[in-house]
Amino acid sequence: MPPSKSSKQKTQWKEIAHEAQALRDQSLADVGTTVQLPLQLPANVINIPEIVLSEANIRITSLSPQQLVALISNGRLSAQEVVQAFLERAVTAQKLTNCLTELLPQRAISQAIELDNHFSRSSVPVGPLHGLPISVKSHIGIAHRPLASGYCALFHSHARPVSDALVVQILTRAGAIVHARTAEPQSMMQLECASNIYGVTTNPYSHIALSSGGSSGGEGALIALHGSVLGIGSDVGGSIRVPAAACGIYGLKPTSFRVPTTGWSSTPPGADPIVTVLGPMGVNLEVLELFMRVVVAAESWKVEPALIPLPWRAVSIEPTAEKPxxxxxxxxxxxxxxxxxxxxxxxxxxxxxxxxxxxxxxxxxxxxxxxxxxxxxxxxxxxxxxxxxxxxxxxxxxxxxxxxxxxxxxxxxxxxxxxxxxxxxxxxxxxxxxxxxxxxxxxxxxxxxxxxxxxxxxxxxxxxxxxxxxxxxxxxxxxxxxxxxxxxxxxxxxxxxxxxxxxxxxxxxxxxxxxxxxxxxxxxxxxxxxxxxxxxxxxxxxxxxxxxxxxxxxxxxx
Known part of the structure; x- marks a missing residue:
């Protein structure tokens, strides 16, 4: 007797998870690096990349986002060598914390080559993020890639987007290179990061006992390990801020309707009683501000009508005795x-x-x-x-x-x-x-x-x-x-x-x-x-x- 529909359903999620993990593992293999971790890992693995990666990789991936953009924009580093370094470091971060759903080496390297060719012709960067590798929480659409929102069934049933989410398009036009997609939990409604598709994402400061936070926990762990310096998370109850705090990085939950959400696998803009927002996570405060400047300057309210047409404003804090x-x-x-x-x-x-x-x-x-x-x-x-x-x-x-x-x-x-x-x-x-x-x-x-x-x-x-x-x-x-x-x-x-x-x-x-x-x-x-x-x-x-x-x-x- 053939198995019933219900019995097939009971195991279908396992098959989907196996397929998703195989896809992720292949993307890591495509980076073309062999990272050998120590046989005995300490509880705190935050410094392990400094031990196992090359000096050249450590030198590049330890730079701040501002330094990276400056060095690529004046020709002292190529976008291709920078993105390759961050791909390799992201492989290491994945092995240490299980923070990725996939890497995008072909796309990232191809874009880096285009940016380098542009710079060699013109000596002018394409924008304020020229050559900067960035990571993206996986429910934010990337052209032709799966959108699962932490659910096994959606890995197959969701139609793959034909284009990047609007916020990704904006950052890409400014010169950013998406090199990594990061883990998120089942339902997206956890302040931790565990799913039946990819398993549990752990904290690099305590990779056995403690969580990386959630729901943007993959971003938190990856950025803490410098597998990325800037990422996009989402937040409806703490999902940017909790993993940022847990992993020792910065994270901003913006006011709603300032960052576009068109192209993600979530509720339509303006349709949810508690609005989910997209926002930046990064290694320092300045890169969060840079993200917001770039995104708001795109005037996406002309594309996504729910957005507030509010330009980014200059604010100076200079307290006085009269106005502390x-x-x-x-x-x-x-x-x-x-x-x-x-x-x-x-x-x-x-x-x-x-x-x-x-x-x-x-x-x-x-x-x-x-x-x-x-x-x-x-x-x-x-x-x-x-x-x-x-x-x-x-x-x-x-x-x-x-x-x-x-x-x-x-x-x-x-x-x-x-x-x-x-x-x-x-x-x-x-x-x-x-x-x-x-x-x-x-x-x-x-x-x-x-x-x-x-x-x-x-x-x-x-x-x-x-x-x-x-x-x-x-x-x-x-x-x-x-x-x-x-x-x-x-x-x-x-x-x-x-x-x-x-x-x-x-x-x-x-x-x-x-x-x-x-x-x-x-x-x-x-x-x-x-x-x-x-x-x-x-x-x-x-x-x-x-x-x-x-x-x-x-x-x-x-």
Whole structure:
């Protein structure tokens, strides 16, 4: 008797995964390098590429994005040798952390040759990203390549795009070379990075025990290992910022409708109640700003009507005694208290910046983070997760633990009637209004001008209640998701390292909530020792330029 349709479905996902991994492995082989890793790897593999790669490769891949563009643009390096170096380093990163879905060596080298030929003819770079290798999260369309969004069934059933996503086209016209596509989790709704197609992406600072974060976890791990210096991630609840913090790099969640999303495998622009945004992840702050300048300068609102026609603005931060820079600190959100490394690093950062001339550091009162999660979680899956579960059923793939948690075990997820959807949309707008008023009250009302003055310029707060998580434990999103609900720009930056000798685990007896107790039980100073600690700076809507300028000022001053 032939196997039934249901029994075929139970194994179909395994066959798809095998095919996808074979495609990825072939793309690595096509790079033409043989990287031999040590037989015994340490837990922290962040420096392994410096041991196994050639001196020439290390020299190139250790350069900043600005140095790379400058050297290629003046002919001192060729785009071809640079992209080859990053392809080889990406192979190493994949072997260490499982961060890739595929490399694109033929495409990348071909484009590099075109750029070198152009430069040899004209001695002029094609744009501000001339020859810079970049990586792309895999649900962002690349011409003729699979789009799976972490699901086995979509690896086959999604029609392959005939052209690159709009944001990729913009960066390519500016001279960037896409050389790598990075791993993403099942459902795209995890703050870790695990799928049935490619497996688990690990953290280069602890490649066995800890996660790289998610959902842009492949980007986080690859960039941390310098297999890329600039990548494109996406964020609907922390998916750029959490992996950036976990892997010790920078990541920006922009205000929505500033970066085009046409050509990705996600919801249409403007159609989701909590808007997913694309944004940059990189090795330094300057490359994030460069990304935004290039993308916004393309005036994509003429192509993608949902975008806001707002040019990138020059912002200068020059605080004075009369107009100081005011930073509000959220120490904890009154639901889950951060782990000791996060508490300490935030306190140290606040102490440093408060010592600067004309910089004021004040406490920013928390505003209803528990209510924020109730709203945002109710708007993530307005069909109760039915569409996602149906996609998984097509190939018979099982729900992974964090997919099951967000869809099945989260009380906010339920199929909404029209009236229920309208209710939660009203709650979203009311929360946004209330929060704006809450922020205003950090300043004073000027009767003469009829406006609020001397309000906090930006908020500094934790990215998560801990550093990189143990696998399958990233279940508290609100430190990041509240800013998605409000649609405020949020920028993650590396601020320190965990230290088991300082960040001891005290014997807490009282907790803010059941979630707080659950999170506290996850903390182990030995496990998290020397892990990166990231913080985030938040501005009001469309203050993307301002938070970048503030962080640039602070980093240059402390």
């Amino acid at each position: 820079l005011r930073l509000g600190i959220i120490w904890q959100d009154e639901v889950v208290h951060p782990h000791p490394p996060v508490q300490r690093v935030l306190r140290e950062f606040a102490d440093k910046v408060s010592g600067l001339s004309h910089v004021e550091v004040v406490n920013f009162p928390v505003y209803k983070h528990d209510e924020a999660w109730a709203i945002v979680s109710s708007l993530y899956f307005t069909d109760g997760g039915d569409a996602d579960i149906a996609v998984m059923a097509e190939s018979g793939e099982p729900l992974l633990p964090l997919t099951k948690w967000i869809m099945k075990e989260n009380p906010g997820v339920k199929k909404l009637s029209r009236s229920e959807l309208e209710y939660w949309l009203e709650e979203r707008e009311e929360f946004r209004l209330e929060y704006s008023q809450h922020w205003n009250k950090t300043g004073r009302w000027n009767e003469a001008s009829g406006s609020w003055e001397n309000t906090v310029d930006a908020i500094i707060c934790p990215v998560a209640p801990g550093v990189a998580t143990r696998h399958n434990t990233a279940k508290y999103w609100t430190y990041t998701a509240v800013w998605n609900l409000l649609d405020y720009p949020a920028l993650t930056f590396p601020a320190g390292r965990a230290d088991k000798n300082i960040d001891v685990r005290d014997n807490r007896k009282r907790f803010l909530s059941g979630l707080d107790k659950e999170n506290w039980q996850l903390y182990n100073p030995e496990v998290f020792h020397d892990m990166p600690v990231g913080l985030q700076i938040i501005g009001r809507r469309f203050e993307d330029e301002k938070i970048i300028a503030i962080l640039k000022f602070l980093e240059n001053s402390i």
